[in-house]
Amino acid sequence: MLRPWQISLSQRIDAARSEPVYMQIIQAVIRDIESGRLTSGSYLPSSRELAASLGVNRKTVVLAYEDLIAQGWLSSAGTRGTMVSTALPDPGLPASRDVAEPDAPAQAEYRFAAAPASPLALPEGPGLKLDEGAPDGRLFPIELLSRAYRAAAQRLTRRNGLQYRDPRGAPALRESVAEMLKSQRGLPVTADNICITRGSQNSIFLAASLLIRPGDAVIVEELTYEPAVAAFAARGAKIVPVGLDGDGICLDDVEAACRRNRVAAVFVTPHHQFPTTVALRPERRLRLLDLARQFGFAVIEDDYDHEFHFASQPLLPMAAYAPGRVIYAGSLSKLLLPALRVGYIAAPVEVIEALAHVVSLVDGMGNTLTENAAAELIDSGELSRHARKVRQVYAQRREAFAEALDATLGDHVSYEMPPGGLAFWLRFASEQTLDRIEAGAAGAGLRFASSRSFMTRPGAARGLRIGFASLDEQEARRALQALRSILD
Known part of the structure; x- marks a missing residue:
């Protein structure tokens, strides 16, 4: 019987590859169908012929053909042989089109938002x-982490707690974080005011998702945290830089920007300004909060390393005395390990409920096991002891x-x-x-x-x-x- 299909599989089948040979045959046939080299109704060589040309066992080809028939790519024509299914549409591509090599990297054939020229994080490399x-991270005792995970896993297993759950985060960790913020930082919060996140950057993006509509302005300092700016821009925000001096953000610039723009948020790192490390003076904190009341924007307070203050007692967060105007973002990454990705947002209850909805859209839930292990470390006092050390x-x-x-x-x-x-x-x-x-x-x-x-x-x-x-x-x-x- 004539077989019009010119066999090209031999150039793409390599027994030395880790992928099974029958799977290589399947993928090669599918590529030829999608490229137009094999058209609907075309007959393939018999399993014996193809096995001989490829130098493989006939059973390998039979297995590949059977799988392709089961998937719907091929159909059996009885004694006439095996053919490309007539139910397949014409790919609309010329049969002479080059077929990609099996190991050639795929390139997108659709529109997408490309990565920026400069990555936000330093890539791994030499040096x-x-x-x-x-x-x-070398200072955190790994045995403490192991014990905390083991205790959390055992407790959760006993009560069937390793299921899908509240997108606001593990109740135990929300309770622990709320108590920490209330007793150590003066925030008037309960667990209902807390949403657990995957670190401070995740907190910033979640806040941006709630606050920003395309065209809204977000005020940032002329020197600031680049990933936060990128998160606001990704939500369609107009980035409005303002001045910065030795006492923090320049409030005259903020007020002038508010009179020219529809401002949704002001992003600040008042405890240790990023990157300059200066602290925002109390009088400027109070004026910023007054501007928030006057113009109706939210203050996103990123308190990314509150635990580390060496010269004096740290100032209370702005969220401690104006909780209705502030979305407070914090992280346990500096105390635990950055790789654990445990952060949190403190905000009014209705804001936390809205954040939980966004979490449901992008994640569904956080990491129950890690969050409960973090709660174990807090409640046992191990985190406080580690922090002091x-x-x-x-x-x-x-x-x-x-x-x-x-x-x-x-x-x-x-x-x-x-x-x-x-x-x-x-x-x-x-x-x-x-x-x-x-x-x-x-x-x-x-x-x-x-x-x-x-x-x-x-x-x-x-x-x-x-x-x-x-x-x-x-x-x-x-x-x-x-x-x-x-x-x-």
């Missing part, structure tokens, strides 16, 4: 990564980092000793010096966030935010010496 204020370690590293800065880059760098947080904001004697450092970083084996990644408008002061907590003293000296080597 020493200088983060922007991460904790040292690492605060002492980070305080020592902060002092040592400042000494190493003075010894290696003192003639090129100026900085204010950060009162809290886990990073320094470094300003350079000239932009040319900063340009040389950024250009030579890769060659010196260093990776860090670009100075321009913090800028929301041209002309903002450039600098580098360098975390000190995740590096021991030896690693920190080596990193700073590498920075110095670029200049030398």
Whole structure:
């Protein structure tokens, strides 16, 4: 019987690949059908002929044909052989079209929002990564985490708690977070005011989903947290940068922006401003909240590292005395481990209910096991004990980092000793010096966030935010010496 289909499978079947040969045959036949090389009603070689041409066992081809018939790609024509199903539509492609190689990467044939040219997070790669204020995960006792997970799993299993559940988060963790915020930070909250999230960035995006309609303005400082700006922009917000000085956000600029725009939110990091580490002064906090009342916008207060303050007692969050005007975002990542992705939002009950609806759309629920393990660590007191220990370690590293800065880059760098947080904001004697450092970083084996990644408008002061907590003293000296080597 004539077989008009010219066999090309032999060029695409490789027994050395990890994929079973019969599956390679299936995929090759489907590709030829989709490309137009095999048209509806075309006959395929017999299983014996195809097996001989491919150099495989006939049973392998029979298995592939049977699977293709079951899927509807082929049909059996009895004694006449096996043919491409006549029910398949014409692919509308020329039969001469090139067929992609099996291992060739697929390319999208549809519209989608492409990733930006510069990633928001530093990609993994060679060299020493200088983060922007991460904790040292090596300090958290892994046996504590193991015990907490085991206890949480046992307790949840006994009460059939490993099911789909409340999108606001595990009740035990919401209770623990509410008690922590009430007793330590003065927030007038209960568990009903808490929504557990997958970290502070997830909190920011969830808040943006509630607050922003396309065309709304979001006010940010001229130096700020780039992923937050990207989240607002992704929701269709108009980003409005305002000034920043040694006392925090410039409120005259905020008021002027409110008179020119339909402002949905103002995003601030008042405890330790990101990236400059300055604290927002009390009088400015009160005026910002008054502007929120006057113009009807929400204050998104990102309190990403409240636990780490070394010079004095931290100021109370704005959400403690104006809970109706603030969406308060926090995280346990700095105390636990960033990889656990445990954050939270505190807000009025009706806002939490709306957030739960958004969580239901994008996630359905959080990570029940991890959230209950985090509650175990809080309720047992282990988290508090760990916090006291690492605060002492980070305080020592902060002092040592400042000494190493003075010894290696003192003639090129100026900085204010950060009162809290886990990073320094470094300003350079000239932009040319900063340009040389950024250009030579890769060659010196260093990776860090670009100075321009913090800028929301041209002309903002450039600098580098360098975390000190995740590096021991030896690693920190080596990193700073590498920075110095670029200049030398």
